[in-house]
Amino acid sequence: xxxxxxxxxxxxxxxxxxxxxxxxxxxxxxxxxxxxxxxxxxxxxxxxxxxxxxxxxxxxxxxxxxxxxxxxxxxxxxxxxxxxxxxxxxxxxx
Numbered sequence: 001x002x003x004x005x006x007x008x009x010x011x012x013x014x015x016x017x018x019x020x021x022x023x024x025x026x027x028x029x030x031x032x033x034x035x036x037x038x039x040x041x042x043x044x045x046x047x048x049x050x051x052x053x054x055x056x057x058x059x060x061x062x063x064x065x066x067x068x069x070x071x072x073x074x075x076x077x078x079x080x081x082x083x084x085x086x087x088x089x090x091x092x093x094x
Contacts (some may be wrong), residue, residue, distance in 0.1 A: 015087070022090045029086075032064045044072055068093070 007089040014023040036059045043049040065082040068089075071073050 017087065018090055021093065025072065025090055028067050028071075029060070032060045032067065036060050036063065046062050055080055 014074060018026055023060055036056050040049075040052070042058075044051060061083055062079075064086075065079050065091050068082075069077075072093050075089070075093050082089050
């Protein structure tokens with residue numbers, strides 16, 4: 001895939017209901033999805049694992065919550081909040 005296409009997809013990954021900072025944080029989700037799909041793909045190819053969409057989804061939730069709460073120390077939501085309503089969590093980051 002050409003790097004400009006990846007860059008354009010990344011920059012297009014935003015939500016109109018979030019402010020600028022919220023969309024910067026939202027892009028962490030994009031990175032986590034791409035990262036986890038890549039890692040899972042490598043496990044399938046090199047370790048003969050089988051596709052497990054639930055594992056990918058759960059890993060994305062865990063990583064995004066960890067990355068956001070470590071990067072934005074003022075984020076005050078629990079992992080369970082993130083799993084239940086991530087948009088509200090994103091809006092709470094100032």
